[in-house]
Amino acid sequence: xxxRVRQAINTALADEMRSDESVILMGEDVAVAxxxxxxxxxxxDEFGPLRVRDTPISEMAFTGxxxxxxxxxxxxxxxxxxxxxxxVALDTVVTExxxxxxxxxxxxxxxxxxxASVGSGLGFGMQHSQTLENWFSATPGLCLVTISDxxxxxxxxxxxxxxxxxxxxxxxxxxxxxxxxxxxGDDAIATIGKAQIVRPGKDVTIxxxxxxxxxxxxxxxxxxxxxxxxxxxxxxxxxRTCVFESVARTGRLIVVEEGPASGGWGHEIVSSxxxxxxxxxxxxxxxICSPDVPVPYTPALEARYLPTSELVARQxxxxxxxxxxxxxWWQTEKGMF
Amino acid sequence: MSTTxxxxxERRSKLHDPIxxxxxxxxxxxxxxxxxxxxARGLVHGTTHTCQGQEALDVAxxxxxxxxxxxxxxxxxHGVALALGMTPDSVLGEIMGRQSGCVGGVGGSMHLSxxxxxxxxxxxxxxxxxPVAAGAALAFQTRQTDQIAVCVAGDGATNIGAFHEALNLAxxxxxxxxxxVDNNLYGEYSRMNLTTPxxxxxxxxxxxxxxxxxxxGMVLDTVTDAVRRHxxxxxxxxxxxxLVAHTYRFAGHSRADxxxxxxxxxxxxxxxxxxxxxxxxxxxxxxxxxxxxxxxxEVVTEIAAVIERTMAAPEPPVASMxxxxxxxxxxxxxxx
Numbered sequence: 001x002x003x004r005v006r007q008a009i010n011t012a013l014a015d016e017m018r019s020d021e022s023v024i025l026m027g028e029d030v031a032v033a034x035x036x037x038x039x040x041x042x043x044x045d046e047f048g049p050l051r052v053r054d055t056p057i058s059e060m061a062f063t064g065x066x067x068x069x070x071x072x073x074x075x076x077x078x079x080x081x082x083x084x085x086x087x088v089a090l091d092t093v094v095t096e097x098x099x100x101x102x103x104x105x106x107x108x109x110x111x112x113x114x115x116a117s118v119g120s121g122l123g124f125g126m127q128h129s130q131t132l133e134n135w136f137s138a139t140p141g142l143c144l145v146t147i148s149d150x151x152x153x154x155x156x157x158x159x160x161x162x163x164x165x166x167x168x169x170x171x172x173x174x175x176x177x178x179x180x181x182x183x184x185g186d187d188a189i190a191t192i193g194k195a196q197i198v199r200p201g202k203d204v205t206i207x208x209x210x211x212x213x214x215x216x217x218x219x220x221x222x223x224x225x226x227x228x229x230x231x232x233x234x235x236x237x238x239x240r241t242c243v244f245e246s247v248a249r250t251g252r253l254i255v256v257e258e259g260p261a262s263g264g265w266g267h268e269i270v271s272s273x274x275x276x277x278x279x280x281x282x283x284x285x286x287x288i289c290s291p292d293v294p295v296p297y298t299p300a301l302e303a304r305y306l307p308t309s310e311l312v313a314r315q316x317x318x319x320x321x322x323x324x325x326x327x328x329w330w331q332t333e334k335g336m337f
Numbered sequence: 338m339s340t341t342x343x344x345x346x347e348r349r350s351k352l353h354d355p356i357x358x359x360x361x362x363x364x365x366x367x368x369x370x371x372x373x374x375x376x377a378r379g380l381v382h383g384t385t386h387t388c389q390g391q392e393a394l395d396v397a398x399x400x401x402x403x404x405x406x407x408x409x410x411x412x413x414x415h416g417v418a419l420a421l422g423m424t425p426d427s428v429l430g431e432i433m434g435r436q437s438g439c440v441g442g443v444g445g446s447m448h449l450s451x452x453x454x455x456x457x458x459x460x461x462x463x464x465x466x467x468p469v470a471a472g473a474a475l476a477f478q479t480r481q482t483d484q485i486a487v488c489v490a491g492d493g494a495t496n497i498g499a500f501h502e503a504l505n506l507a508x509x510x511x512x513x514x515x516x517x518v519d520n521n522l523y524g525e526y527s528r529m530n531l532t533t534p535x536x537x538x539x540x541x542x543x544x545x546x547x548x549x550x551x552x553x554g555m556v557l558d559t560v561t562d563a564v565r566r567h568x569x570x571x572x573x574x575x576x577x578x579x580l581v582a583h584t585y586r587f588a589g590h591s592r593a594d595x596x597x598x599x600x601x602x603x604x605x606x607x608x609x610x611x612x613x614x615x616x617x618x619x620x621x622x623x624x625x626x627x628x629x630x631x632x633x634x635e636v637v638t639e640i641a642a643v644i645e646r647t648m649a650a651p652e653p654p655v656a657s658m659x660x661x662x663x664x665x666x667x668x669x670x671x672x673x
Contacts, residue, residue, distance in 0.1 A: 029525055032527075033526040054532070056533065057496050059497070060497070085462065122384075123383025124383050125446070125448055126444070127462055128461055291658070296657070297443050298442040298445075301442075301443065330659065
């Protein structure tokens with residue numbers, strides 16, 4: 001069935017709420033208004049105000065409440081309108097939710113899901129356009145998953161809710177309106193920790209996540225390159241088996257990442273693959289990512305923040321032809337601005 | 338970057354004249370109406386939050402503060418910025434992502450600032466301004482000056498932890514900060530009574546041992562009098578206070594929000610108490626209708642010219658996304 005990403009999330013929430021009474025949804029304007037990005041339309045009508053709750057603008061309170069409710073056996077879903085708003089509730093996610101299992105010798109689990117809209121592309125300015133996986137990624141016990149299309153939105157949302165630990169779901173906001181084919185039902189539920197090979201190929205492995213999956217697909221098509229594209233899906237803990245097997249086959253690795261060059265999750269992939277597969281590599285792995293700047297507002301500059309498919313195609317072509325790692329655009333173009 | 342110090346400072350100095358105060362209110366209204374129109378026409382990108390209905394409070398704050406006081410404000414900040422003295426060119430330039438904007442177009446609608454008139458960068462995180470304003474006041478207290486800080490934020494922000502922590506801290510340290518809540522009845526898409534158990538937000542001051550007062554925010558003289566009293570009290574070293582101004586958000590929360598969640602008739606009822614209209618009526622003793630009509634026509638013409646100039650203004654170069662990220666010495670060393 002064709003649906004938009006926002007409808008796929010909505011459908012996944014409804015399916016989980018139908019199958020398990022312990023699933024509840026909380027967030028700012030998620031109930032009466034159906035969600036600021038319309039990901040929860042109709043849920044209040046079907047499940048009622050005990051299970052679908054509008055909250056005050058109080059992320060610390062309702063995200064913290066999700067930790068407590070999950071500790072008592074509910075499966076709460078807390079919606080954070082923009083990932084930056086989780087800044088005021090970081091303690092509850094990183095220091096409470098992710099630690100309770102360990103703190104309790106495994107007796108208290110926190111099956112909560114935090115969903116947040118993320119990313120650049122809609123002109124929302126520097127405090128509403130980051131992805132911020134790196135705020136969370138060094139947190140053992142906390143799963144991070146990123147949706148990249150309508151199917152993964154459905155499959156990962158259901159998987160996150162069913163997972164017996166805290167999961168943060170990153171929802172690239174620019175994708176909410178994008179349509180795709182979606183298979184619904186229990187068989188479509190994803191497995192947390194499993195990557196997806198979205199395009200098989202033999203010349204190079206491209207690891208992407210969220211918005212960059214589509215960019216990598218477009219770049220490969222443009223450049224006519226036989227790349228194997230992996231949608232990482234779970235950023236933490238990531239699928240080493242899938243990535244390593246692919247890199248062992250292709251001998252080359254590129255990570256395409258939305259986010260500042262410094263401190264990104266892509267470093268993990270590049271450094272682990274390099275250490276693990278050094279002798280099998282035909283060229284040095286590298287990342288194509290954003291420069292180390294806040295997300296600029298004006299459209300022409302914001303468009304340069306996220307790697308474009310043209311840039312990826314160009315860098316990919318040069319890398320395959322020469323075996324050399326291309327410099328990021330902000331170094332090669334430096335003299336021009 | 339437009340650092341038009343004389344223009345903004347001069348604009349600020351005019352507000353003591355009631356007719357000029359009216360001109361500024363009418364300017365803010367016209368500006369915001371035009372922003373909504375530009376947004377609908379696809380000429381303003383991303384998102385924007387307008388402040389029609391809150392003009393009296395914005396002008397009252399600006400008229401009550403000194404240039405060396407500090408103001409922390411939210412993403413619904415066009416009115417505060419214009420009232421404090423920022424030029425419409427500088428504000429619209431930023432909203433339209435042009436080099437002529439106050440930060441050269443990399444900030445956008447939610448991120449205005451102008452240190453010349455005391456405006457800290459406006460913040461797009463609800464409640465972020467309360468502790469920042471307390472911190473500005475901490476600097477003034479430490480240096481033993483008689484400057485003060487003001488935080489202006491919405492009713493919804495009083496439900497976030499930062500509000501409570503900042504009020505407590507400011508109270509125990511007796512910081513020279515005035516917390517102003519612009520109670521426009523709506524936090525995003527939710528009416529206040531659905532998210533907040535008290536109707537009069539001024540009572541929240543009681544828990545922090547500071548004075549709290551609610552005031553009609555639609556009448557310029559009334560709200561200016563209240564802001565002045567609080568400013569004087571804070572400046573005199575009596576510690577922080579909380580002032581709640583009752584206004585109404587005539588527009589939706591943001592972008593194309595039509596605010597269909599409002600009870601029927603509520604907007605019309607509040608429009609009877611439109612602060613711009615009320616101030617025009619209040620001036621009937623000072624100025625005849627023809628004078629005020631001419632003033633309004635001037636403002637409309639000026640804003641139209643600002644729009645024309647801004648549309649013609651250049652967009653920022655790529656280099657500007659790499660500027661001002663690091664301290665100058667790191668920037669020189671090639672921060673990127």
